[in-house]
Amino acid sequence: MTSFIQSYLGTGFGWFVAHLVYILLIALPLMLAVAMIIYADRKIWAAMALRRGPNVVGPLGLLQSFADGLKVFLQETIIPSAANKGLFLLAPIITFTVALMAWAVIPFDAGLVLADINVGLLYILAISSLGVYGVIISGWASNSKYPFFSAMRASAQMISYEVSIGFVLISVILWSGSFNLSTIVMTQKGYYGDWLGGLGLNGHAFNPLLFPMAIVFFISALAETARAPFDLTEAESELVAGYQTEYSSMSFALFWLGEYANVILMCALNAILFWGGYLPPIDWAPLYYVPGIIWLFAKILFFFFVFSWVKATVPRYRYDQLMRLGWKIFLPLSLFFVFLVSGFLMLTRYGAAG
Amino acid sequence: MVDLSQYLPILLFLAVALGLSSAFVFLPMLVGRLTGSHKPDPEKLSEYECGFPAFEDPRSQFDVRFYLVAILFIIFDLEAAFLFPWSVSLGEIGWAGWTTMMIFIFELVLGLIYAWKKGALDWE
Numbered sequence: 471m472t473s474f475i476q477s478y479l480g481t482g483f484g485w486f487v488a489h490l491v492y493i494l495l496i497a498l499p500l501m502l503a504v505a506m507i508i509y510a511d512r513k514i515w516a517a518m519a520l521r522r523g524p525n526v527v528g529p530l531g532l533l534q535s536f537a538d539g540l541k542v543f544l545q546e547t548i549i550p551s552a553a554n555k556g557l558f559l560l561a562p563i564i565t566f567t568v569a570l571m572a573w574a575v576i577p578f579d580a581g582l583v584l585a586d587i588n589v590g591l592l593y594i595l596a597i598s599s600l601g602v603y604g605v606i607i608s609g610w611a612s613n614s615k616y617p618f619f620s621a622m623r624a625s626a627q628m629i630s631y632e633v634s635i636g637f638v639l640i641s642v643i644l645w646s647g648s649f650n651l652s653t654i655v656m657t658q659k660g661y662y663g664d665w666l667g668g669l670g671l672n673g674h675a676f677n678p679l680l681f682p683m684a685i686v687f688f689i690s691a692l693a694e695t696a697r698a699p700f701d702l703t704e705a706e707s708e709l710v711a712g713y714q715t716e717y718s719s720m721s722f723a724l725f726w727l728g729e730y731a732n733v734i735l736m737c738a739l740n741a742i743l744f745w746g747g748y749l750p751p752i753d754w755a756p757l758y759y760v761p762g763i764i765w766l767f768a769k770i771l772f773f774f775f776v777f778s779w780v781k782a783t784v785p786r787y788r789y790d791q792l793m794r795l796g797w798k799i800f801l802p803l804s805l806f807f808v809f810l811v812s813g814f815l816m817l818t819r820y821g822a823a824g
Numbered sequence: 825m826v827d828l829s830q831y832l833p834i835l836l837f838l839a840v841a842l843g844l845s846s847a848f849v850f851l852p853m854l855v856g857r858l859t860g861s862h863k864p865d866p867e868k869l870s871e872y873e874c875g876f877p878a879f880e881d882p883r884s885q886f887d888v889r890f891y892l893v894a895i896l897f898i899i900f901d902l903e904a905a906f907l908f909p910w911s912v913s914l915g916e917i918g919w920a921g922w923t924t925m926m927i928f929i930f931e932l933v934l935g936l937i938y939a940w941k942k943g944a945l946d947w948e
Binding site: 486489492493494496497505542543544545546547548549550551552553559562563565566567570571572575584585586587588592593610612613614615616618619622625626629630632633636637640643644647648649670710715716719720721723724789790793794797798801802806808809812813815819820821 | 850882
């Protein structure tokens with residue numbers, strides 16, 4: 471499509487317009503997906519609690535999120551008189567911008583990626599680390615007690631789990647030998663193909679050395695996005711509504727949108743890094759007739775369902791339990807698996823080089 | 825030489841995302857003034873505290889363990905930063921590179937054990 475538009479608008483401007491279209495094709499459906507996934511989330515909790523959930527606005531309540539969006543859009547934006555106004559308004563902008571930006575390197579299908587950079591995973595890690603700034607700035611700039619405590623908790627929690635996520639990613643990179651997300655997906659093709667008569671399994675999670683890391687990554691993803699059972703940042707009985715307590719109107723909604731965009735991103739990363747991304751689950755030719763993007767979306771939705779399931783059923787952790795899990799269990803475990811995976815690869819794949 | 829033009833779409837994405845989120849923040853402020861929902865008063869603009877005036881400055885002391893977590897994070901994240909290039913070049917550096925990195929990780933594990941024994945990881 472780039473060359474088609476370039477033939478009309480010239481090389482430079484055509485490139486600009488084509489990529490603007492691509493970006494909007496990612497960003498706008500993403501925001502739509504966030505609206506629908508909030509609705510799905512509420513429906514799933516409701517079903518698990520034997521309630522009906524939103525069912526008034528539109529057919530089956532499908533338009534609930536849009537009604538909520540319109541409502542907050544028309545509300546007054548309250549900026550507390552004690553707040554640092556510039557930072558106060560900057561925080562939701564940072565949160566949402568960062569949540570959108572990470573999608574630039576996600577491969578939706580073979581070759582279907584906005585920026586196919588060779589350090590894609592490093593970029594994701596860098597961008598998701600920047601999310602802490604939105605949280606801590608909002609807590610600080612509010613100049614209010616509960617947002618401040620919540621921001622301290624949230625940032626300590628996010629950086630704690632980022633450490634173990636970093637080491638989990640190293641295990642995956644070691645096995646795939648690349649930072650490029652498309653390459654990582656393609657190296658997951660056809661596990662045990664020789665034994666299973668050509669019908670291999672697609673996904674690093676089928677590798678016994680990487681399966682524990684898939685579990686660690688999934689739980690760390692829950693903690694990183696402050697989802698239940700790690701939603702201590704917005705523990706209502708202790709901290710009112712978390713670091714966005716002082717926010718109102720669309721600035722408040724941006725934290726929600728950013729949070730859910732991050733949840734979908736983490737579901738996508740689970741699918742891409744461990745469960746074969748846009749590949750079908752089994753390496754069997756007829757399954758490849760289904761477009762890869764459908765497989766990826768199916769996997770994302772599956773992981774999102776598990777996120778909701780966990781939120782509906784698991785009680786909240788205490789803060790000391792959260793920190794113990796992150797620093798005393800996940801960190802040593804993921805470090806040990808870096809040793810294990812790299813040692814195994816040295817013995818089997820790279821041993822001859824030394 | 826790395827082809828930096830691959831990163832141009834990301835720069836464009838940054839501009840679009842910044843534009844979108846700024847519009848989401850500033851448009852409701854404008855709309856609120858047009859529809860008349862923008863009615864600030866001193867009570868509304870005071871900080872949240874369950875219905876009574878706040879007792880103390882919110883930016884008061886907080887637990888020093890948050891600092892400890894931040895410092896530990898820097899140590900281990902830097903370690904990860906060293907591991908990233910190592911993990912993709914393992915085939916070229918062979919056993920020598922692998923052994924070196926394992927010694928490095930072992931030293932950091934010693935640091936972790938020290939922090940653990942000192943109680944820096946306890947939140948009781």
